[in-house]
Amino acid sequence: MYIIVCVKQVKNYNLEKRKTSANSGSNDMFHNPVDLMALAWAMKLKQMYGFKVITISMGPLNAKSQVRLLYSYGVDRAVLLSSKTLAGSDTYATSYALGELIRNYFSDYSMILCGDKTLDSETGQVPHSLAMALGVSSYSNIVEILRKEDCFEVTCEVESDRVKMTEKDKLLCTVTQGPKDYVNLPAIKNIIDSESKEVEILTSKDLKVKDEVVGQKGSYTKVISLHEKNFVTRRKQQNIVFSEEKMGMLMKVILGESL
């Protein structure tokens, strides 16, 4: 019985701008924050029902030290799928590769948890495509997960409703927030233990698929041109520095007509 959590290491582009290429390392990567919230749900389920928790990440090899840190949250196994051939994957190719990884090595999972989107691309497509790749249902905006007999009972927010679903089969859930009553912080003991733990590295070879179906070659979209976007510069007046009398005047101007 285990739960898979997909955790992406995203790049800190601001940091990257400030750095020269000479000293770029894994320090400019961090875990996609909402993926850690997905991890918090998994750890809560581990505590309540005894599931094991496996994290899966896909990215460059220098993400390894970041991935190892996932052990400090109490993760049982941390897996990094990394290959040059996987670089440049679009959402389709990413979902495909993750799907093959899970199908080949972790097919006995009970549930997959994902953050709803990543900081660096924000498309939010991968979880739902991954669900399709594995042929399971996916639910988003999860606010509660319970285990009832051999089913999961998940509650999700659908537009302005809360909907409760019972699912007997495997399923994939995306979250935008962590569980209300559970905080997921690295424990000292786990931090120490994590140093002796190894990240399990798998490559595209291990996926047992042809190179043509992954990475850039396996992608169905490509960016063909880029040009800059500018916003309107609107302000004609100088900024005012906050003071009571200046504000009084401004309030009339600002709100005069509308109140």
Added chain:
Amino acid sequence: MKKLCIFIEHKDGVPTSNSQKILYMAQMLKKQYGYRIIAIVMEQNSESFIEYLKTIEVDEIYFVTLNEKNKLLFLKEEIDNLVCFLKEINPEVAWATNSSCYRILFPKVAYSLHTGLCAACSDFKYDEDSGRINMVRTVFSNNAYAQISVHRSRPVMATILDEKGTYNLERNLTFPEIHDITDRILLIRDNQAIKIMKELESINLDKSQIVIGLGNGIHDKSDMDLFEKLSRLLNHAAIGGTRELINRQILPQNCQIGSTGTQIFADIYIGFGISGSPQHMQGIEHVKKIIAVNNDPYASIFQHADYGIVGDMYEVANYMINYLGGKDT
């Protein structure tokens, strides 16, 4: 003839602004390049919307009547049915609104059709050489537009960003064919498994006249009381904010304003403690009057605001509350 499928939505029989934009783009594609427009409506109570669609330039209408509020919960088999249906139609292009429904449904459909999906696009470009439709979207981290091509598969799938313009749609000259495909797509659902619990309070960010935007300048969740008070005094202005506040769990996801949140169209936007990132600015570019409060005189939001106040957001908010409190009673 090349076909274009558009998945559109309505509110009380009127197309959402996002759907109007899609209809407009579709009509351009038809007019200029001869595409056949196939509108697909999957909603409840769509009768009057379909009546409306008959009057404007679309060639075919397919509809699925949902009988419950479970639009976001299409079952696996239902998605397979939809995929089969699309395979039969075999369109060149398929567009949908950027609503929460299609943000979930489209990745699934695209994956099953083994084709490329471009998220949150604002426009399309016709490539004269290849005769292909490319999609245009902003790429956030470098504040640029990208043209994306789906180069080796069909259809070109995309969700289209809502930009709330006014669109003059062409009236129809011929009567579109109408098909009910509800039974083809939907399964009879086991209602035991789906329980609708309670209506959450819905937040009308995109409809409010005055919107208060909050940013990272806020210290603590408890400070929300102050801004809620201000909101009440400003005719119940809606409160939204930057993604930072979603990350800090001070505001819920549906309060995020920006390129990956809601676009707002208010008369007045008052932004407190917001630096003015391009992602956030994209969400407020249609606001009539932008007022920015920031204690950093060099904050970039000032360049894009109509009024700039350099000061502590708490002081300014308290001042406004006093000012309005006097006037309000």
